């Protein structure tokens with residue numbers, strides 16, 4: 001079970017402006033990019049995708065740290081073939097260790113390390129704002145080119161904040177109604193949380209708060225409805241809101257594809273998100289259902305190592321190359 005299921009269901013129930021804004025991050029940041037893998041639902045392949053993307057990036061000669069942010073449900077270490085280590089994120093969160101670098105464990109691949117998740121669900125779920133700020137600051141001090149966040153299930157406030165903190169937010173989903181529903185819920189939660197923590201939109205926070213209540217009297221159900229209301233109330237804020245909408249571009253990976261019609265589910269989600277929410281989703285690829293995934297998991301071996309010639313491994317390489325090249329256009333080293 002995910003630790004956050006005992007915490008606030010609605011990510012906006014914690015209305016305080018979170019102090020995780022990028023302005024708190026020291027300018028000399030070592031980490032080039034953070035990718036977060038979420039999805040709203042359990043068992044949709046977040047950990048498999050996190051570990052596989054981490055391995056593919058490491059093969060591109062990038063220094064990668066995969067971080068298990070499934071607070072209380074940590075198992076990323078197993079998908080990377082590593083035993084649960086002595087020091088984990090929980091020790092840093094609780095203050096048992098001062099230095100997050102002490103929690104970085106080698107996977108045997110010189111380019112790839114892992115920080116295992118907190119096993120102590122209670123402490124992790126009670127992560128305070130100041131602990132979260134300390135955590136984000138520590139992430140950026142790590143000695144890595146890329147951090148890969150493996151998120152827990154659900155739309156709890158911490159999960160959404162981890163997702164929003166990343167440079168690249170990836171949503172993973174199965175072509176099944178329950179998973180699709182949860183993915184939409186996740187997208188909406190992340191979207192509203194992003195707006196609610198954007199200082200430039202302070203003047204329209206009451207409208208954003210109202211929009212989060214699905215039964216609000218103004219009939220605001222989607223981000224597009226919100227834009228209409230904000231624009232009518234304050235055209236300048238409407239412009240800023242439009243900017244924020246344009247900046248929110250989650251990526252989508254469809255997992256466990258068994259037929260061509262499944263592939264098209266990703267296209268429908270993309271077009272529905274655009275039409276009804278005004279949100280641009282970048283559908284970056286899909287992974288087929290392959291029976292050898294459980295074999296790798298049962299052997300506690302990374303899938304990419306056990307089955308390097310599989311179709312999943314080829315898709316992961318393609319997706320990683322795409323994101324890597326896209327990101328490299330803005331990396332300082334590429335300027």
Ligand SMILES: Nc1ncnc2c1ncn2[C@@H]1O[C@H](COP(=O)(O)OP(=O)(O)OP(=O)(O)O)[C@@H](O)[C@H]1O
Nearest residue numbers: 042043044045046047048153256288289290293294
């Ligand atoms: N493409 C795939 N083909 C076959 N099986 C898969 C595939 N992707 C994931 N699985 C199976 O689904 C299970 C869940 O995968 P994984 O643990 O990566 O999901 P998760 O989203 O991280 O779950 P949780 O929310 O519990 O952390 C795994 O046991 C794995 O066997």
Ligand SMILES: [Mg+2]
Nearest residue numbers: 046047070151
């Ligand atoms: Mg997982």
